Amino acid sequence: MxxxxxxxxxxxxxxxxxxxxxxxxxxxxxxPVELAKYYSSCGADELVFYDITASSDGRKLFTDILCETxxxxxxxxxxxxxxxxxxxxxxxxxxxxxxxxxxxxxIRNPDLIYEAAKLYGDQCxxxxxxxxxxxxxxxxxxxxxxxxxxLEAIEWIKRCVGNGAGEVVLxxxxxxxxxxxxxxxxxxxxxxxxxxxxxxxxxAGCIDDFITLFKTxxxxxxGLAASIFHFGEVKISDLKAEMAKANIPTRL
Amino acid sequence: xxxIVDYGVGNLFSLKSSLKxxxxxxxxxxxxxxxxxxxxxILPGVGAFEDAAKKLRESGLSEKLISLAKSGKPFxxxxxxxxxxxxxxxxxxxHEGLGLIKGNVRPIEGVIPEEYKIPHIGWNSLSFxxxxxxLWKYINDGDYVYFVHSYYAADCEKNVIxxxxxxxxxxxxxxxxxxxxxxxHPEKSGTVGLNILKAFTEMKGE
Numbered sequence: 001m002x003x004x005x006x007x008x009x010x011x012x013x014x015x016x017x018x019x020x021x022x023x024x025x026x027x028x029x030x031x032p033v034e035l036a037k038y039y040s041s042c043g044a045d046e047l048v049f050y051d052i053t054a055s056s057d058g059r060k061l062f063t064d065i066l067c068e069t070x071x072x073x074x075x076x077x078x079x080x081x082x083x084x085x086x087x088x089x090x091x092x093x094x095x096x097x098x099x100x101x102x103x104x105x106x107i108r109n110p111d112l113i114y115e116a117a118k119l120y121g122d123q124c125x126x127x128x129x130x131x132x133x134x135x136x137x138x139x140x141x142x143x144x145x146x147x148x149x150x151l152e153a154i155e156w157i158k159r160c161v162g163n164g165a166g167e168v169v170l171x172x173x174x175x176x177x178x179x180x181x182x183x184x185x186x187x188x189x190x191x192x193x194x195x196x197x198x199x200x201x202x203x204a205g206c207i208d209d210f211i212t213l214f215k216t217x218x219x220x221x222x223g224l225a226a227s228i229f230h231f232g233e234v235k236i237s238d239l240k241a242e243m244a245k246a247n248i249p250t251r252l
Numbered sequence: 253x254x255x256i257v258d259y260g261v262g263n264l265f266s267l268k269s270s271l272k273x274x275x276x277x278x279x280x281x282x283x284x285x286x287x288x289x290x291x292x293x294i295l296p297g298v299g300a301f302e303d304a305a306k307k308l309r310e311s312g313l314s315e316k317l318i319s320l321a322k323s324g325k326p327f328x329x330x331x332x333x334x335x336x337x338x339x340x341x342x343x344x345x346x347h348e349g350l351g352l353i354k355g356n357v358r359p360i361e362g363v364i365p366e367e368y369k370i371p372h373i374g375w376n377s378l379s380f381x382x383x384x385x386x387l388w389k390y391i392n393d394g395d396y397v398y399f400v401h402s403y404y405a406a407d408c409e410k411n412v413i414x415x416x417x418x419x420x421x422x423x424x425x426x427x428x429x430x431x432x433x434x435x436x437h438p439e440k441s442g443t444v445g446l447n448i449l450k451a452f453t454e455m456k457g458e
Contacts, residue, residue: 005374040442
């Protein structure tokens with residue numbers, strides 16, 4: 001039976017993980033390679049590396065680190081951040097990424113998803129959407145959630161999937177950082193609109209939030225979070241043990 | 253030494269790294285002399301069947317790989333590389349494979365209930381079939397591996413060494429003597445995957 005996936009996201013700037021606490025047995029908490037190994041050993045089903053570097057030097061450092069990680073961590077790796085062209089896909093895939101997530105790049109260039117999917121396959125292209133309610137309508141935001149694009153989110157996501165995106169990461173700006181649970185209403189709307197896997201992001205504050213997510217919305221395939229894992233508020237091994245106890249299909 | 257067949261299909265970075273991680277000496281090559289001297293051969297692949305089969309044929313590798321596999325050298329196809337071992341694929345038309353294992357590659361669509369998503373993507377458990385395969389030497393029935401695929405190997409029941417449940421029983425791995433195929437990605441399946449690769453790289457030819 002296919003399992004529900006737990007995915008920690010690592011924000012990387014200039015070759016270092018941006019936030020994090022000390023984990024037992026982990027020497028350097030801001031080393032992406034060390035942290036990736038640690039999460040993998042705790043049972044993470046996939047890892048997302050998000051490049052929030054602004055400089056080209058930082059970008060080079062990012063790909064070096066990706067290579068280093070892919071040499072020692074053997075679970076699927078997704079890369080996001082700074083993906084604007086097919087050449088960016090090529091750059092990170094050569095360093096061991098399995099999937100590439102696009103966000104603002106697809107908004108600026110709607111052909112990007114189609115071109116990348118044709119070259120690398122649908123399974124390689126992930127559409128990541130930052131969505132917020134504006135006057136009761138789900139709107140897509142760009143530039144890290146700062147700019148309202150005016151695009152209606154469900155139509156946008158459907159269009160991206162139609163162009164070849166093989167997975168959707170839905171990040172609800174409304175619940176992000178609030179730590180009171182995932183945005184079930186928004187996720188339900190997206191799950192009913194597309195037939196590809198949907199990854200929930202934004203709002204997880206505790207183990208129960210993941211249990212509620214998977215128990216309420218059968219169609220959600222994975223839960224993604226960053227700070228609660230980095231700050232040690234939720235241990236992935238504990239989370240997965242609780243999921244199994246709740247009869248959610250889980251890889252232990 | 254284990255040789256990965258280089259025919260311009262897919263990303264070999266992780267496969268190479270995972271083989272090194274289990275202590276194997278690895279070479280990525282299209283050179284027949286190097287392939288002949290290797291202890292084991294891995295045929296990788298992601299993407300479309302037609303394109304990959306064409307690349308194998310046009311590079312002249314098809315016939316050479318068939319005779320190497322038939323010579324008794326341990327041979328492992330991974331993902332699309334496994335599908336290429338079969339006689340035919342029905343992915344966008346009808347295309348000939350290497351014909352090393354009897355059977356056909358068919359779309360998952362129509363075989364599984366409609367509410368199941370395609371591709372079959374994520375971690376699924378292996379159910380061993382028949383006598384325990386030497387490929388499973390270091391792993392257990394029920395262990396999880398990582399899948400990404402929309403087509404599956406059919407009409408090959410007697411060669412199935414493991415399957416996975418996804419609304420239907422989908423072929424996860426096959427074997428016929430020294431020839432093995434995994435639909436899933438051992439190089440992305442954590443410790444379980446590494447243990448499968450370790451078992452394969454320890455195999456000796458006839």
